[in-house]
Amino acid sequence: xxxKSRERIDRLFxxxxxxxxxxxxxxxxxxxxxxxxxxxxFFFKVSPIDFFTGSQWDPETKYSIIPLLVSTxxxxxxxMLIAVPLxxxxxxxxxxxxxxxxxxxxxPIIEMLAAIPSVAIGFLGIVLVGxxxxxxxxxxxxxxxxxxxxxxxxxxxxxxxxxSEDAINAVPKSHRExxxxxxxxxxxxxxxxxxxxxxxxxxxxxxxxxxxxLGETMTVLMATxxxxxxxxxxxxxxxxxxxxxxxxxxxVPYQTTHYFALFAIAAILFLISLIINFIxxxxxxxxxxxxx
Amino acid sequence: xNIKKIKNTANWIVLCCSTLTVCLFLSIILWDIFSKGFxxxxxxxxxxxxxxxxxxxxxxxxxxxxxxxxxITTLFAVPFGxxxxxxxxxxxxxxxxxxxxxxxxxxxxxxxSIIYGLFGLALFVQAxxxxxxxxxxxxxxxxxxxxxxxxxxxEALKRVPNSLREATLALGVTQVETIxxxxxxxxLPGILTGVILTLSRAAGETAPILFTGVAFYINGVSASxxxxxxxxxxHLYMLSTQHNAIEQxxxxxxxxxxxxxxxxxxxxxxxxxxxxxxxxxxL
Numbered sequence: 001x002x003x004k005s006r007e008r009i010d011r012l013f014x015x016x017x018x019x020x021x022x023x024x025x026x027x028x029x030x031x032x033x034x035x036x037x038x039x040x041x042f043f044f045k046v047s048p049i050d051f052f053t054g055s056q057w058d059p060e061t062k063y064s065i066i067p068l069l070v071s072t073x074x075x076x077x078x079x080m081l082i083a084v085p086l087x088x089x090x091x092x093x094x095x096x097x098x099x100x101x102x103x104x105x106x107x108p109i110i111e112m113l114a115a116i117p118s119v120a121i122g123f124l125g126i127v128l129v130g131x132x133x134x135x136x137x138x139x140x141x142x143x144x145x146x147x148x149x150x151x152x153x154x155x156x157x158x159x160x161x162x163x164s165e166d167a168i169n170a171v172p173k174s175h176r177e178x179x180x181x182x183x184x185x186x187x188x189x190x191x192x193x194x195x196x197x198x199x200x201x202x203x204x205x206x207x208x209x210x211x212x213x214l215g216e217t218m219t220v221l222m223a224t225x226x227x228x229x230x231x232x233x234x235x236x237x238x239x240x241x242x243x244x245x246x247x248x249x250x251x252v253p254y255q256t257t258h259y260f261a262l263f264a265i266a267a268i269l270f271l272i273s274l275i276i277n278f279i280x281x282x283x284x285x286x287x288x289x290x291x292x
Numbered sequence: 293x294n295i296k297k298i299k300n301t302a303n304w305i306v307l308c309c310s311t312l313t314v315c316l317f318l319s320i321i322l323w324d325i326f327s328k329g330f331x332x333x334x335x336x337x338x339x340x341x342x343x344x345x346x347x348x349x350x351x352x353x354x355x356x357x358x359x360x361x362x363x364i365t366t367l368f369a370v371p372f373g374x375x376x377x378x379x380x381x382x383x384x385x386x387x388x389x390x391x392x393x394x395x396x397x398x399x400x401x402x403x404x405s406i407i408y409g410l411f412g413l414a415l416f417v418q419a420x421x422x423x424x425x426x427x428x429x430x431x432x433x434x435x436x437x438x439x440x441x442x443x444x445x446x447e448a449l450k451r452v453p454n455s456l457r458e459a460t461l462a463l464g465v466t467q468v469e470t471i472x473x474x475x476x477x478x479x480l481p482g483i484l485t486g487v488i489l490t491l492s493r494a495a496g497e498t499a500p501i502l503f504t505g506v507a508f509y510i511n512g513v514s515a516s517x518x519x520x521x522x523x524x525x526x527h528l529y530m531l532s533t534q535h536n537a538i539e540q541x542x543x544x545x546x547x548x549x550x551x552x553x554x555x556x557x558x559x560x561x562x563x564x565x566x567x568x569x570x571x572x573x574x575l
């Protein structure tokens with residue numbers, strides 16, 4: 001092959017590679033346009049005021065996102081109450097205390113936890129956590145917000161542990177040495193120096209875990225009982241945004257108000273996860289700047 | 293002094309306990325599913341069709357469906373993902389466009405999987421008229437996998453030393469030839485690890501395939517890309533929530549869960565092995 005055709009191939013491939021880069025932008029834009037164009041069609045039919053202030057999600061008649069949004073927040077924040085302390089303490093143990101060998105053994109195990117499909121975790125909610133909760137609290141069935149929170153905590157834990165551990169590991173050794181040299185013991189150093197220094201990274205870890213919990217579908221669909229009403233407590237059945245889409249999209253006729261309504265709640269979910277991602281990124285960037 | 297000692301011990305206990313709890317979660321999950329699932333595993337279970345309204349028989353079509361689905365996902369997502377990673381790592385200079393591409397990839401990774409399902413429904417099923425089919429579902433999972441494949445491939449490309457690239461470029465070889473003959477072979481184990489891990493995630497996903505082509509039951513296995521299909525995760529979902537004799541099919545549900553988890557773990561172990569072998573070779 002002569003040099004000229006080799007150079008032509010070189011330029012052609014450069015063009016192709018760049019094209020695939022542009023496709024990722026097109027994909028994000030496409031998802032954005034799909035969600036919002038369908039949402040606009042929905043808001044032609046149902047007023048945004050009813051959508052954001054009503055208290056009932058009752059397809060065909062009442063479309064209010066509030067019960068779904070409250071359900072989603074209940075389950076997601078409940079899971080964070082469990083997963084954040086557990087995750088950060090585990091990360092602290094792994095990076096500061098655990099012997100090297102134990103660390104080598106535990107890290108892949110925690111990664112394994114992340115690999116278990118969400119539908120299997122949901123199945124466990126039905127056969128194990130649900131009956132357990134029913135027995136402990138003396139209720140008829142254990143398919144409620146608490147069940148969902150426990151399961152989502154399990155699913156968010158690997159993310160939180162891994163990223164928190166990276167954040168704690170990234171704290172410069174000199175910080176710790178300075179603290180120890182001033183007479184602080186191991187614990188004072190960990191809680192008053194290392195963890196505060198890793199704080200932006202820990203927040204990023206929590207937000208990523210929260211994003212995962214908010215967007216999870218199958219687990220909450222299977223384990224939370226699917227009652228589209230505003231829950232009063234953690235023992236009430238709930239139905240999250242994701243579960244509503246999963247249940248109703250399969251049966252809804254094409255391009256009806258109900259169909260568009262599902263895109264509208266998806267658009268809200270999309271915006272929430274986008275915002276959480278942005279805040280998470282802000283904190284992980286701050287951590288990067290702080291260390292460089 | 294004594295109070296401090298007690299406090300230290302308490303701290304130590306709290307940290308150990310939280311770690312133990314995390315490990316306990318994993319062991320409970322695996323113990324419950326495997327202990328009840330292994331008893332319903334048999335050659336017959338993985339090699340025969342469901343019978344008597346799913347109450348008897350096996351899960352062969354669901355296994356085949358999941359394998360074919362993952363195959364379509366791979367065919368679509370890997371070339372695109374690797375090409376995009378090559379662009380970002382080998383060509384792109386820091387610019388506004390590069391920043392936008394990187395930001396899109398990070399945001400795509402954070403989008404809930406059910407939204408990919410909606411997008412697949414709108415794009416592949418409706419706009420492109422692929423219908424509810426294994427093709428639509430595979431492409432939808434491909435879109436979902438794309439950001440992960442790009443990120444892991446870029447990490448692998450970054451680990452290839454720059455001196456290798458400079459050496460071949462100095463010999464008059466074009467950039468594409470350098471990438472093809474030097475960079476990609478060197479980065480291959482890393483790329484492979486990322487791809488396998490991503491596929492293990494895709495194989496376990498349910499939400500994106502719900503409206504794009506998965507079916508509870510199909511009669512016979514079809515090799516055609518425009519037909520509906522059965523998949524392991526969806527099969528488990530239906531058996532555990534939607535079946536009209538839920539207690540009766542529970543052993544089958546446990547069996548399906550066991551097969552699904554074993555499949556995902558197998559992919560993970562392969563990925564770890566590739567990574568491990570690659571690390572030891574580098575040393």
